[in-house]
Amino acid sequence: MKWNVLNNSTQLEEIKRLSEQQPVIVFKHSTRCSISATALNRLERNWKEEEMAAVKPYFLDLLSYRPVSNAVAQAFDVYHQSPQILVIHKGNCVYHTSHMDISYPGLKAQLAQLDVAA
Template identity: 55%
Template sequence: MGLFNKLFGESDNKDTSSSRINWNALTSLQQLDDIIQESAEMPVIIFKHSTRCGISRMALSGFEKEYAIDTESAKPYFLDLLQHRDISNEIATIFHVQHQSPQILIIKDGVVVYHASHGDIDAGKVGEMV
C-alpha cells in the first residue's frame, strides 16, 4: 500500500516547501490581476494541480525534478484545483484556455503564450518558452 500511496497520494494538500521550485500559492481571484501585471515584467508560470489525482501528481513530480528556471527569469504560481476551482474557471475565461488538470500555462504581457496538460507538461519546453 505504501507505493500506491506514494504514486496516487493520500494527502489533499501539496507541501510546496519541499519543492525545488519557489512556488507562489495562487489562492485568490485578485491575484489574477496581479499576474497579468507581473507578466509585463517577466513570464509567469501557473501550474494547475489536482491534489487527489495520481496523473496530476506524477506530472507535477516530473516537472519539479526537471525545473531549472532561475527566479529572475519567471515567476511560478501553484494552483490547488480542489481548493480553488473558481480561480481555474476564471483563468479559462480570462486567458481563453480550456480547463485541464494537470495543466501548465506561461503568461507574457497578459497573454497565454504556451499551455500544456497531462503528459505534455515538460519543464524543458517551459524553460525554452520563458
C-alpha cells in the first residue's frame, strides 16, 4: 500500500480538489495505540492495489501532527477519533469509522457505493 503523507493542514484543500476526480481516504493513526496499530495492519495486509487504483490514500500520524488532525475534523465535520478512516468524495466526508470497525471489506463496500471500486 502506497501512502501519501498528510502532515500539513494546507494539504486539505488539495485533498478536497483531488476528491472531485477520485475518492480520497485519510487514515488517522496513533503510534501509541495498539488498536490503531492493529487497524492499520489489517488494512495494509488486505489492501489490493488493483482494486483500489482509483483511490488516493493519505496517512496522518496524529501524534506528530495533532493540529492537522484537528483541521481534518473541522474541514470534514467529523468528530475526532483514533484510529479513524475517512472517505472524501466530491469535497465532503461521505463515510468515516474508527477503531476495530476499520476494515478493508467495509471500506471497499463504501467505495463501491460511489461506483469507483470493485
